[in-house]
Amino acid sequence: MERDLIIKIAYLIASVMFIIGIKMLGKTSTARRGNFVSAIAMLIAVLVTLLDSQILSYTEIFVTILIGSVIGTVIAQRVEMTSMPEMVAIFNGFGGAASVLVATSEYWRMAHEAGYSMEMVVGVTIIISVIIGCVTLTGSLVAFGKLKGLINGRAVVFSGQHAVNAILFLAVLALSVLVVLQPNAEIWMLGVLAIALLLGVLTVIPIGGADMPVVISLLNSYSGIAACATGFVLNNQVLIIAGALVGASGIILTQIMCKAMNRSLVNVLLGGFGQTSSSA
Amino acid sequence: MNAETLIVLLYVLVLASFVGFELISKVPPTLHTPLMSGSNAISGITIVGAIVAAGPEDWSVSKWLAIAALLLATLNVVGGYVVTDRMLQMFKKKKK
Structure with a gap:
């Protein structure tokens, strides 16, 4: 019950941060910070979801996220600007x-x-x-x-x-x-x-x-x-x-x-x- | 899902859509691509659904599907944010 409430409040905070992030992305001076705000919102949403009572087994979730993050970062860093x-x-x-x-x-x-x-x-x-x-x-x-x-x-x-x-x-x-x-x-x-x-x-x-x-x-x-x-x-x-x-x-x-x-x-x-x- | 829950979710959908419509106004053309890329990363929010669906202990078909979803969603989120940041970084250097 209490866990559920924490998750919902964190989702609310993440939602607000997504909106602020998109808003900031629309202005040249704040765009990069806006992307950062939205990334933090995503991190909050992911972390708090791990508290969900339906999740009984964590190892494979962590391993999958780790693999995905490494591959995603490497591809995104290496790709040419064009x-x-x-x-x-x-x-x-x-x-x-x-x-x-x-x-x-x-x-x-x-x-x-x-x-x-x-x-x-x-x-x-x-x-x-x-x-x-x-x-x-x-x-x-x-x-x-x-x-x-x-x-x-x-x-x-x-x-x-x-x-x-x-x-x-x-x-x-x-x-x-x-x-x-x-x-x-x-x-x-x-x-x-x-x-x-x-x-x-x-x-x-x-x-x-x-x-x-x-x-x-x-x-x-x-x-x-x-x-x-x-x-x-x-x-x-x-x-x-x-x-x-x-x-x-x-x-x-x-x-x-x-x-x-x-x-x-x-x-x-x-x-x-x-x-x-x-x-x- | 009862009718009341559905109505609440529909309120959330309608209001969030209006916010989305209003957010994108007077955006300079140079920011179109980074904005698209940044919101692409946000659409990776499915990662949250994938985590929940991957929760059960038994390795059923639905769990395997959820793990695959989790991998792809993670790629979308992490790759999306890194690519957007690189674009905006370049943008800033150009300006100076």
Whole structure:
């Protein structure tokens, strides 16, 4: 009980620090300190979560965090300045994947382990987290590939692309309903995962390399929304707040970047823009 | 989850979204990329969910999924903050 209260108060402090951090990041004079404030907020959130009474076994958690921190620091320190955008893309993809995995982990526990059942609200938010997270993951990987030159950087467009996307989107919605109605049949969930991963690829593939910063910004917003949905799955308010902050500010930032490039956000959301820029 | 909890969480979502919308205004174009990178690190907050989900003692499928999530989320958080800091560092030097 007391532990629970400490965790909640610390989450509140972390949330306030995230907001202040983002605010400071928007001004040249305070930007670096703002990033530091937000990093401290993250540290507080992580440390206090370790007090959670559901955590019974710590070794593997510490080992995993240690490995992740070392790899993350080494990659981030070594990457060249010119490669920063693709670095952001790949880290963003990892974040989306993490949301998918947490949601799938909860799904598995509720659908397959004795004594658990899946409520409607939880089922719906698991699905939202999985779909948006998968799109973030493969979308970011394609963006990374395009910037690195691993994939053709030009816009890849085929006829009937929007129709294919629309059909896949409807299919993923239908499968989602089935997941919520029959949580024990994992075939539906596998279908959602597969189509959502494919949708991420198809959303970014028709966009030219020059427009990638806008796409990465949009995908960054998506990963925030995925984290926010995961917050609903776990009933965790700091996930909802931080996720919503990133989701909302990311959309606005994307819009600002679009305006700077003389494009509309609707074009980005639908995919398939950037054809003009490749010839320009 | 009862209806009351859901409503409270929806309040949190709506209010936090409005704060997010309001935060990004009058940001100079040079800060667009660092801002994107910085908020990318924040979206790694899923790390908190991964820690909780990785909590049980038994090595079930869901625990393995959570451990994988924890590794990726840690990469997102740590890598994200370091990359952002490097960008801003460069920015400062340029100014001087």
